[in-house]
Amino acid sequence: MVHCTVSKRVYLAGPEVFLANAREIGARKRAMCARHGLVGVFPADEEDAFDSAMPLPERGLAISRAMERAMRECDAMIVNLTPFRGPSADVGSAYEMGFMRALGRPVFAYSNDARPFLDRVTAFCGGKVRRRPTGEHEDPDGMAIEPFTLHDNLMLAGSVAASSGCLITATVRPAERYTSLAVFERCVERAAATLRR
Amino acid sequence: MVHCTVSKRVYLAGPEVFLANAREIGARKRAMCARHGLVGVFPADEEDAFDSAMPLPERGLAISRAMERAMRECDAMIVNLTPFRGPSADVGSAYEMGFMRALGRPVFAYSNDARPFLDRVTAFCGGKVRRRPTGEHEDPDGMAIEPFTLHDNLMLAGSVAASSGCLITATVRPAERYTSLAVFERCVERAAATLRR
Numbered sequence: 453m454v455h456c457t458v459s460k461r462v463y464l465a466g467p468e469v470f471l472a473n474a475r476e477i478g479a480r481k482r483a484m485c486a487r488h489g490l491v492g493v494f495p496a497d498e499e500d501a502f503d504s505a506m507p508l509p510e511r512g513l514a515i516s517r518a519m520e521r522a523m524r525e526c527d528a529m530i531v532n533l534t535p536f537r538g539p540s541a542d543v544g545s546a547y548e549m550g551f552m553r554a555l556g557r558p559v560f561a562y563s564n565d566a567r568p569f570l571d572r573v574t575a576f577c578g579g580k581v582r583r584r585p586t587g588e589h590e591d592p593d594g595m596a597i598e599p600f601t602l603h604d605n606l607m608l609a610g611s612v613a614a615s616s617g618c619l620i621t622a623t624v625r626p627a628e629r630y631t632s633l634a635v636f637e638r639c640v641e642r643a644a645a646t647l648r649r
Numbered sequence: 650m651v652h653c654t655v656s657k658r659v660y661l662a663g664p665e666v667f668l669a670n671a672r673e674i675g676a677r678k679r680a681m682c683a684r685h686g687l688v689g690v691f692p693a694d695e696e697d698a699f700d701s702a703m704p705l706p707e708r709g710l711a712i713s714r715a716m717e718r719a720m721r722e723c724d725a726m727i728v729n730l731t732p733f734r735g736p737s738a739d740v741g742s743a744y745e746m747g748f749m750r751a752l753g754r755p756v757f758a759y760s761n762d763a764r765p766f767l768d769r770v771t772a773f774c775g776g777k778v779r780r781r782p783t784g785e786h787e788d789p790d791g792m793a794i795e796p797f798t799l800h801d802n803l804m805l806a807g808s809v810a811a812s813s814g815c816l817i818t819a820t821v822r823p824a825e826r827y828t829s830l831a832v833f834e835r836c837v838e839r840a841a842a843t844l845r846r
Contacts (some may be wrong), residue, residue: 455662457816470792470793470795471791471792478696507659507673508797508798509797509799511797512795512797512798512799512807513799513803513810514805515803515809516803516804516806516807516808516810519805520809522751523751532831536735536792537773539734539735540734541740543737543738543802543804544802545804546740546741546743546744547747547750547802547808548747549744549747549748549751550743550746550747551748551750552747552748553717553744553748554748554750554751568776576734594669594827595668595733595734595827596668596669598667598707598709599705601705601710601712602706602709604740605739605740606710606712607713607716607740607741608740608741608743608744609710609713610709610714611713613713614714614717630790630792645751
């Protein structure tokens, strides 16, 4: 009898693709995955395949198509929800969560910022949060701040809850907000344990 | 011979669900869709179905499940990409774009802010944008600003380009940033024309 185990492929989404040393972070993320028996697929690694002479908009769109193909070939995703240019996750990562969720692939999540959503939005607005007559909080633009005590927008929290149930958060030092992989590694351990079953 | 035409259902994503008068905006959006032969499905309308006595996190997760069911029952989406709490689109809407794209449903998009992505990020950072030695722009956190001249993150732009090809932008008066439906209506017209084919 032959036991044949194929390593699970995990799409590694997050705003760290925008770091100047994204490739190095990607290599470290892939190495952590490998130590836990997973194959990490890091978006920025795929971008090398594109001709840098291609006009910019076409190049961006070609990368998007390649990322969608890469996601379809993955068994699960680990997404970094650390807030990016605002109190919520990176929109590219949020897009990818929805994509993987619609395909029925489990979404494992982590954030290097453990503050509650209301606290993050309040800090983002410089404290200028008001109460509506209904009791709900709103920001200075009059937009409600979701009251559900979830980590981020309910669609993001819902996709994690309905698939892996794994959302790990811890606040790291500000200088390491996008580079620390301590919380990521805990998430990899959980993903590996779940995907082995 | 019987001609039987079933109206196409269009999921209406956007940050206007956070307005105090979200229901009124939803009703106006649905009426515009109806005038063009489409059935608009507005997320906030679905939330009434939930017992307000339900504990908050469970309620948020139940709404998320209902929205995912609603999306599966729609033929297309029209998404409002007007920047929300930062230079990019609302993360919930971005999640829903990815979800619909993975299901192969066309994504029609609009924004009430026509400024280029680089200009929006620069304004968000108070002008503190730097150049890397490679020439690429980065924000004060050292995170690259996508150089592709696309309207937002390449995954969002890519899903529109690969499905409907329809992204309509115009800058409206600041006070009407989340309430003006002029650009939305142009998007509905385009969606109706495409979906009739």
